[in-house]
Amino acid sequence: MKITLNRINDDYLFECTNAAGNKILLDNTSEPDAKGVSPMEGVLMAVAGCSGIDIVSILKKQRQIIEDFSAQVEGERVQVDDAKPFKNIIVRFFLTGNIDPKKALKAAELSFEKYCSVSKTLEPNVTVSYEVFVNNEKA
The missing domain is CATH 3.30.300.20 (K homology (KH) domain)
Known part of the structure; x- marks a missing residue:
């Protein structure tokens, strides 16, 4: 099992992708404009x-x-x-x-x-x- 993580903005937003290409967003939810889950x-x-x-x-x-x-x-x-x-x-x-x-x-x-x-x-x-x-x- 393997995932990749890529930073997609200048702060803490990361896109995680699995081998099938499915994605989730991770972010620092202590920031007011967080776009992903912690x-x-x-x-x-x-x-x-x-x-x-x-x-x-x-x-x-x-x-x-x-x-x-x-x-x-x-x-x-x-x-x-x-x-x-x-x-x-x-x-x-x-x-x-x-x-x-x-x-x-x-x-x-x-x-x-x-x-x-x-x-x-x-x-x-x-x-x-x-x-x-x-x-x-x-x-």
Whole structure:
């Protein structure tokens, strides 16, 4: 796996491109005119995306009907010398459709305990937890 990063303005805006040519913008979000996400926001996005792919894949194999899927991710950071790494991350998944809540919860468990490479990369330095809501009810 390989990405390239190119600075595209005179400040902190970077364009990251993967081997397939897909791009994201990274920026210093402490600047008022930031045009991309911060690298730390990118980490949270990566956790949500990785686990989201796992959960959807597992539920599709179980023939669960997902009408809508979203997630909210919050990260708590701590000061370590001059850096502020994540200490805790919580991911909340919101699913609607003809979905067995127990299957949705099990899919999330499998993602975080077995499949999600992003959250596994963060272990053991970051505690990643999750909650699953199916049709507005906590699973």
